[in-house]
Amino acid sequence: MSGLLRMFRMEPPVRAVILLTTLMVSALVGGTAFLLYDLRQRELEYARAEIESLSRVLAEQTSRTLDGVSLSLRGAQERLSDAIGQRLELDSFPVQALLKARAEGLPQYSSMFVLDATGEVMNSTLFGRRPGISVADQDYFSSLVEGSSRKVFVSQLYRRRVDGQWTFYLSTRLVDGAGHFRGVMAVAVLADYFESFYRRLDLRFGKQIQLVDARGHLVASFPSRIEGIDQPVGSAPLPGDPGQQKAPESRLVTETASGTERFVAYHAVPQYPFVIGVSVDQDAALVAWPMAARPILFGAGAVAALILAAAGGMIWSMRRRATMARALQASDERLRQMVETVMDAIVTVDEDLLIVLFNKAAEQMFGVTAAEVAGKPFAPMLASSAQGAYHAMVGRRRRSGERERAKLGRAELLARSADAREFPVDATFSETYSQGRRFFTVVLRDLTERKNIETHLRETNRQLQELSTSLQQVREEERASIAREMHDELGQLLTGIRLELSWLGSKMPADRADLQDKLNVVKGQLNQTISSVRRITYELRPLILDDLGLHAAISWLTDDFSKRTGVEVVSDVCESEPEHGSAEATTLFRVLQESLTNVTKYAKATTVWVDYRRTNRDWCLTVRDDGVGFALGDPNKKAGFGLVGMRERVRLLQGSFTIESAPGEGTVIDVAIPATNS
Structure with a gap:
């Protein structure tokens, strides 16, 4: 800092920045110290309120627990005490059943028993009938x-004789019917039950719990202190009259033990002679304070560092401002040159959709100069049919008020x-936000040449499709003509020769x-020739398709x-069929013929299913096999001409x-051809 003062001694703005920085750092240090002290006091106050609330909750829970016993x-x-119960002997089985029924499902106590007028145990859920205990x-x-008195009496703490556990009794x-003393009904409550309940609580930050009886002696605690059970608790207040109508209040005390302060909240158990004490050490209460203080100190240090860095940056910026301005001007010039040399037309409009940038390519595309269109709307430079789309793309975004940069x-x-051409x-539409203003940029590319090429390609494809259709028709007609001639002429000639030989x-x-043997050989060869002619005729075009229809x-x-391959064919063929010799019938037959040929060549199938049916609008054919199948998307395998031919035949219709x-899953071919007749 002293170096900066020497460097800028004669510059008042620099001295003002240094003074302001010093004041800000001083205020930051003072505010941080006050905040940390206030945070510490709040943590202590929160800990005291928490143990006070916990003592009240535990006192009420203890009261409800004992209420269940009572x-x-x-x-x-x-x-x-009713008419039936007074006639029962205290050591009878009905009394024992009554005790067990009452004790069922209550974990608060370990046993319920009844004493006669001499103090001898007559019945017990723990020992049974007349255990001989007084x-x-x-x-x-x-x-x-x-x-x-009909009140429930709460005893002092005893170490039970049978197992040595600390117990108190209600x-x-x-x-009897005359009001004479008949005996005592009692319940044994284990002090360990309360300790097990305290252990289940989520006690964070070193909290401790104590249950103190009417004599001021410890009944249960957490963490457990076996050696302190039934020993006096010095600071615990004695509980008041259990029958008082006024709700008990909490008492908060501060103790000092081994040089460490501890906060203790006592709360009397309503209706019972017990006091709940919840304590926490000051160090435990402040365990979260360092964790909260560290981010504050770190943040204050970071803010101070930022203030110092900002001050240094401001001083440095004073010397660099002119240099940065010159660099910015040079950058703007480079950007302008880049925009001007781009081959695509670039047009930028402001929030009012008026042109603010029009590059050289845009001038050549629209035949106007940038000076002529500057400050004018861009919409008139589009055809009437395109202006709606332009406003829908830009206008809606203009009204939204969003500031972020976004592609439209x-x-x-x-x-x-x-x-007017x-x-x-x-x-391509995009949006920018600069210096409080929004701008929309449109990058335009002339598609005239591409559209011409697309039109030419579409026309070429259309002509190729027409040529393909014509070739298919000519091919089928030639095959039908050849098949007919072979069947009618060659077949008749061969049949005549066989008759003459006979x-x-x-x-x-x-x-x-x-x-005679030679003649038989000639007859056999002639029969084979007739079979070959018939087979070739059917492969060229089966005359049955024209004469009897697709079903046959x-x-x-x-x-x-x-018969030829030994592959089983399961057919489901409906009676309805296209017109004999029609393009639909021919296409469906050729698809089935090519599918079966592929099964023979590649599928290695054992069964082929053929399903031919008529729907409301289509003739449908499905051919499925259980062969080896193949991967449709395998780039190493190209579709064969058979599949391409089938697809092209169907597409033409x-x-x-x-x-x-x-x-491994076979192949399914599905074909649907619109029906042109009913």
């Missing part, structure tokens, strides 16, 4: 021998040049066996295929052709 105890007392010396019995008097998309529009363009054989001398042709083709296959 309710069960009073229920058993009332059953033994508790006449215990306060929960002796305190109820005299008097007529008891009540039993009287692209569209094909029709532009208009200065000589309309031409297609590819327009006549000649009948005229041969019987003793010329050699001539499918039946003949599948039967012949099954405006039909659909689909193929499904996978390695």
Whole structure:
């Protein structure tokens, strides 16, 4: 800082920046110190309020726990005090069943038992009937021998004889019909139950819990202190009268032990002579304070560093401002040159959709100069049909009020040049926000040449399709003509030759066996020739397709295929069929013929399913096999001419052709051709 003062000694703005920085850092340090102190006090206050609330909640929970015991105890007392219960002996089985029923499902106590007038245990859920135990010396019995109180008595803490566990008892008097003392009904509550309950609580930051009885002795605690059970707790207040109507209040005290402060909140258990104490050490209460203080200190340090860095940056910027301005001007010039040299037309409009930038390519595209269109709307430079799309793309975004940079998309529009010539363009819209203003940029590319090429390609494709259709028709006609001639002429000639040979054989001398054998050989060769002619005729074009229709042709083709290859064919062929010899019938037959040929060559199938049917609008053919299949998307395997030919045949009739296959899953070919007749 001293170096900066020496460097800028004669510059008042620099001295003002340094003074302001010093004041800001000083205020930041003071504010941080006050914030940390206030945060510490708040943490302590929160810890005190938390243990006070926890003591109240635990006192109420303890009261509800003991209420459950008292309710069960009073229920058993009332059953033994009614007309039926007074006639029962205290050591009878019905009394034992009553005790077990009342004790069922209550984890708060370990046993319920009944004493006679001498203090001897007559029945118990723990020992059974007449265990021979006397508790006449215990306060929960002796305190109820005299008097007529129906209140539940809570005893002091005892170490139980049978297992040595610390226990206190809740008891009540039993009287006969004349009101004479009959005995005592009592419940044993283990102090360990409360410790197990405290252990289940999520006590963070070192909190401790104590349950203190009416004598000020410890009953249960967490963390557990076995050596402190039934020992006096010095700072715990004694509970008031359990029957008081006023709700008990919490008492918060601060203790000092081993040089460390500790906060303790005591709260009396409503209706019972116990006090709940919850304590926390000051160090434990402040365990979260360093974690909260560290980010504050780090943030304050970071802010101070930022202030110092900002001050240094401001001082440095004072010297660099002129240099940066010159660099910015040079950058703007380079950007302008880049925009001007781009081959695509670039037009930028402001929020009012008025032109603010029009590069050289745009001038050449529209036939106007940038000076002529500056400040004018861009919409008139588009055809009427394209202006709606332009406003929908730009206008909606202009009204949205969003400030972020965003791409608006692209569209094909029709532009208009200065000589009113309309031409297609590819327009890309984008949005920028600069210096509080929004701008929209349109990048335009002339599509005239591309459109011409596309039109030429479409026309060429159309002509090729027409040529393909014509070739298919000519091919089918030639095949039908050849098949007809072979069947009618060549077939008749061969049949005549066979008849003549038969006549000649009948005229041969019987003793010329050699001539007869030769004649039989010639007949066999002639029969083979007739079969070959018939097969070639059907492969060229089966006359059955023209004479008997598609249904008969499918039946003949599948039967012949099954005989030649041994592959089973399962056919489901409907009776309805296209017109005999029609293009639909021919296409469906050729697809089936090519599919079966592929099965023979590649599929290695054992069964082929052929399904031919008529829907409301289409003739449908499905050919499925259980062969090896193939991967449709395999780039190493190109589609064969058979599949291409089938697809092209179906497409010429405006039909659909689909193929499904996978390695090991066979192949399915589906064809649907629109029906042109009913």
